[in-house]
Amino acid sequence: MPPPMNAPSSAPVKKLGVCNLCEAICGLEITLEAGAVTGVRGNPDDPLSRGHVCPKGVAIADVYADPERLRRPVRRDRSTGEWTEIGWDEAFDLVADGLASTINAHGRDAVGIYLGNPNVHSLGSMTHGIGLVKALRTRNTYSATSVDQLPHQLLAHLMFGHQLLLPIPDIDRTDHFLVVGANPMASNGSLMTVPDFPQRARDLKRRGGRLVVLDPRRTETARIATEHHFVRPGSDAWVLLAMLQVLFADGIATAPAHAHGLEAVEAAVADFTPERAAAMSGVPAEEVRRLARELAAAESAVVYGRVGVSTHEFGSVCQWAVNVLNIVTGNLDREGGAMFTSPAIDVVGRGIIGRGHHGAWRSRVRGLPETASELPVSALREEIETPGEGQVRAMLTLSGNPVLSTPDGARLDEALAGLDFMAAVDIYLNETTRHADVILPPTTALERDHYDLVFQTLAVRNTARFTPAVLPPGPGTRHDWQIYRELALRTVARLDRQPSRRKRLALRARMTASPTRLVQLLLLSGRTGVTLRKLRASPAGIDLGPLRAGLLPERLQTRDHRIDLAPALVLDDLARLAAVPAPVEGELLLIGRRHQKDCNAWMHNVERLTRGRPRHHLLMHPDDLAARALADGATVRVTSRVGTVDVEVSATEDVMRGVVSLPHGYGHARNPGMSAAARVPGVSINDLTDPERLDVSGNAALSGVPVTVSSVPG
Incomplete structure (x- = not known):
């Protein structure tokens, strides 16, 4: 007798998926048996990841099947601390009531929002999570950006005109790769989507290239490098500025016609000599000189700095110096240098993500500047604890755990316990979400469609890939975009001061279309010829070729289409560094x-x-x-x-x-x-x-x- 029509087949079925647990976005080949994942391997046909997969990708099914993962909304009893599973409508209303009542009583800034890194790895969060944040209109918005990458985005905004116009190392064609405070062997790249870094590093050395690492730890990347130099933590700026000083002193620093401020840079770095760098960093002065001259002499070269140079007191100076080194050695917008991508959906050129700004408002307690509508997360605890107008009284966390991942987490833990109301969109009860009154868990990566709006913008090769859900969503579950839609619409409907009818209708229209439909429309209105139909027909992805040189100055988003080599914010900070x-x-x-x-x-x-x-x-x-x-x-x-x-x-x-x-x-x-x-x-x-x-x-x-x-x- 044949099995019932709706019974899952026991024969193994292979589907193509994607690992969106980190920035490498590796393509996967997933084996299913009776509706369960029984195997995960890298997809050798993926034009970007080329069959590579790291342990996280193999474990993606473990996250889906994790018994600790929440699958239904839960509510906390504040008197007993006990959690109870509740229905979705009740959960949506509880959260909307909590947020709206806080805004009605204390103003929109009384609600704080924190967005964790997983949001940028989810298509639904990118298309609808941003809509929810904008609908709440609070200035107390925070994210993981100000934990690990804000200097990169701010300098991209100041120098190139857009916070995501980030130069990407052309690792597949470079001859000289200088890595400062980064560990792509462990991270698979960061603000540089580079799956299969180990093989790419081997290819670099096989063609006679050099991999040079500056880091206070002999990292996994340093161990395979051509050479590694220990650098005292926080002193990277001295070394990078001294390298610039050497290039100017040798008379080999130049700039393209579409850049201005070279003379100001030369004057600013004149006193940051290799000898001063040696005293501060531990890197000998002659080594600093050699590093600078070898960088300039290479046929093609690129400097890449990441978390180690972003997360200290002079992260912006470091990232500025990295950009300037690539520019004055002639390696920006050049094969084998630092290049810009040409993605199928151009979130930069089409303004899908805003250019960014800095200092439009400041935090209430310490006066810290916002960047791209977010305040530094280091200010969150004091904004909760300090009484007065604008005090954060309610929090909404979206896939984040700031108690573990942001400064002085123990005191933030205490502050969250004192909130009037808190809600979380998260699949786990963790150190942060345990303070929530309601947790709304979304589906996991295997249960939803995916297209990488951001990481294909930061990749070392131009590709496009759409990945339909590998597994159907579990019974009674909700996708993140559906959760964000309900929270936005229900909260706005409860506000005493309603937006205009036109704005309410626009919000409903924006939040009702599915992420997949939005991707389809964005591709249709693009100029690459890539469509959702073509991507569905090529599930491994479409190869759009290596990064292209000669995109500047047209790709620049500055008003004069020129690079600002000497942003005042950074030059003014050099006096603090010198002291x-x-x-x-x-x-x-x-x-x-x-x-x-x-x-x-x-x-x-x-x-x-x-x-x-x-x-x-x-x-x-x-x-x-x-x-x-x-x-x-x-x-x-x-x-x-x-x-x-x-x-x-x-x-x-x-x-x-x-x-x-x-x-x-x-x-x-x-x-x-x-x-x-x-x-x-x-x-x-x-x-x-x-x-x-x-x-x-x-x-x-x-x-x-x-x-x-x-x-x-x-």
Whole structure:
């Protein structure tokens, strides 16, 4: 007898999917049996990822099947702390009532919003989450941007005219790749979508190219590099500026006709000599000179700086210097240099994502400037705790865990507990969402259609790919875009001060169309000839070719279509850099680190990804341990200005003397919402990072935090 028509087939079925857990957006080949995922491998036909997959991609089905994952809305009883599953309509109304009543009583800025990194990895969040944020119209909007990448976006805005007009290293054709404070072997690229970095690095060296790394830790990338130099945390700006000074002194720094301010740059860096850089960074002066001259002499070269140079007090100076080095060596908009993408959906050129701005308003307590309508997340805790007009009284978090991932997380944890109301859109009960009154969980990556609006804009090759959902959504579940639609429409309907009827109708129209329909319309109105029909017919993706040179000055979004080499915001900050005191003998500076098997503050509860050697330990040089009479493997106490944690220590010469390292946002050990089996050991580095240490952009200075390390009393 044949099986019933609706019964799932037991024969294996292969479908193409995508891993959107990190920026590499690797194509996947997924095996299904009886509706369950039984195998995940890289798709060799994907024109960008070329069959590469990292452990996170293999574990994507584990996230889908995780018993800890929420599948229905839950409500917290504030008197008992107990959670109860509720229906979607009740959940939507509770959240809309909580947000609208706060706005009606205290004004729109009394609602705070925090957006975590997973939002940019979801098509529905990109198309509809932004609509929800705009509908609430609060100035108290925060995101992970001001934790790790704000200097990049701000400098792109100031120099090139758009916050996402970011130069991408043309790694597949470069001869000289200088990596500063980045670890693409672990990250798969960041603000540089580069799946299969290991093979691309091998190809670079096979064609005679060089991979040079500057980092205070011998990272996975440094281990495979042609050469690696230890750099004192927070001193990267001195080295980069000294390299510029050498190029000007040698008379080889030039700029294209569509750039202005070269003379101002030369004057600004004149006193930042290699000798001063050596004293501040530990990189010998002659090495700084050699690095600069070899960069300029290479047939093609590119400088790439990432988290390590974004997350200290001079991140904007660093990112400016990286851009200027690429420009004055003739390597911007050049094959093998720093180039701009030509995506099928051009979110930059078509204005789908705004150009950005800076300082249009400031935070209420500390007067910190907004950037692109977001305030620095380092200000969030004080905006909740400080009474007065505009005090944050209600919070909405969208796929984020700021208690683990933002500065002084322990105090933010306390502040969230004092809110009048909180809601979260999240699949987990975590350190942050445990404070929510209502949690609304969306579907996971395997259950929804996907198109990468952002990461195809940041990729090392021009490709386009649309991925239909691999699995049907679970019974009674909701996609994130459906959740955002209901929250936006229901909250606005409850406001005392209603938008005009025209604006309400426009909001409804925008929030009702599905993300897939919006992608279809954007492709149809584009100029590349790529359509949704063609993408469905080529599920592995369409190759649009390597990055193209000669896009400037037309691609620039500045009003005069010229590059501003000398933005005042950065040049003014050089005086603050010059005043930094010399290193203190015996001082310890804390840096973060990331691992290929996790992504910031989540995936630490996935058993497949937490196997193997412990990775939560504090890394410390043996000489620094000996100087403090501490033993390898012991539990030590790490103390900063804002907090103290106890953690096991591992001796290693992979960190330079005077440097200690903890993973960023790691561990669920203190989360009572997760089962004991899911609570991996570890502490959050952000119980030690200091919200008062900021870059001029407002980005958190998570790297180079002064700490002491001692034995645990008793």
